[in-house]
Each structure stands twice: as structure tokens, then as C-alpha cells.
Amino acid sequence: MKNLKITVCAMMVIMSISGMSASFRFFKKKNNDNNKPAATVPALSKVTSSNPASDYCAKQGGKSIIVKSSKGDYGVCMLKDGTAMEEWEYYRQNNTPRDAEAAVIGMPNPASKFCVDKGGKSVTEKDKNGNERGVCRFNNGTKVDEWDYYRENN
Incomplete structure (x- = not known):
């Protein structure tokens, strides 16, 4: 078992050295290509x-x-x-x-646009904490969060 460990370690060292020498030759060749005169x-x-x-x-x-x-x-x-x-x-x-700001400002909210396209009315409501959110209100009285509605149908 000890001989196996020594053999495996020796193989790994040999492979590492050969890998380093191969990459060194490649690196040296690549650097020689970069040392061409500026006229070329x-x-x-x-x-x-x-x-x-x-x-x-x-x-x-x-x-x-x-x-x-x-x-x-x-x-x-x-x-x-x-x-x-x-x-x-x-x-x-x-x-x-x-x-760039003007291009973004002029773009409609896709969830609001989707709501209106589907026959709803886009309104902004405040929750109990005072945070605003977009709501899609339909003629039959139902309300749904605009982004939830948009994501469910796209």
C-alpha cells in the first residue's frame, strides 16, 4: 500500500512538471509572436x-x-x-x-397597459402602511394587483 502511494505521488509530480513545461513552451512561443517589430x-x-x-x-x-x-x-x-x-x-x-432618462420615463408600465388592454381600469391605491400599488379594477367590481395579473397571464 505504501508503494502505491509513493507511485501515485511520483506520477502526479511527473505530470505536473510535464504540464508546466508544456505551458512554458506555449507561453514562450506566444510572447515571441508579440515581440514582432512595430512596423508589422x-x-x-x-x-x-x-x-x-x-x-x-x-x-x-x-x-x-x-x-x-x-x-x-x-x-x-x-x-x-x-x-x-x-x-x-x-x-x-x-x-x-x-x-436615457427621457426614454425610460416615456415608456408605459407594462402591467398597467395590460390591465387597460384587457378592459380594466388602472388605479393606484394605498395600503394600510401608506405604500402605493397598482390595482386593475374591472367593470364587475373585482380588483386585482396589476403585476400579479400581468405575470399570471404572460
């Missing part, structure tokens, strides 16, 4: 992953590109008229927090 790396390349600033640039008819510099990579939006602007700067100038 293109200065501009297309954006491969999307972000809100890149999406906004494209929606406005611009072309999103990545600029590689010694300080890091950054996105630039090339607009139709030929002007170039850093993507996030362009996005922030044209999308304020108020714009």
Missing part, C-alpha cells in the same frame, strides 16, 4: 467587438476604427463628412443621461 503591426484596424460608442458611431453613418498607439488602443469614429473624433467623446457629446 498596422496602425489602424477594424473594430471587432461592439460597445455603445461604436454602435452609436455606426448608427450615425460613421465608421468605427481602432487606433493603436504607444499609450494603448482607442476607438475613433470617422464621420461621413470626413471628421474623426474619439468614439466615447462623440458618444458623450450626443447622448446625455437625460436622453
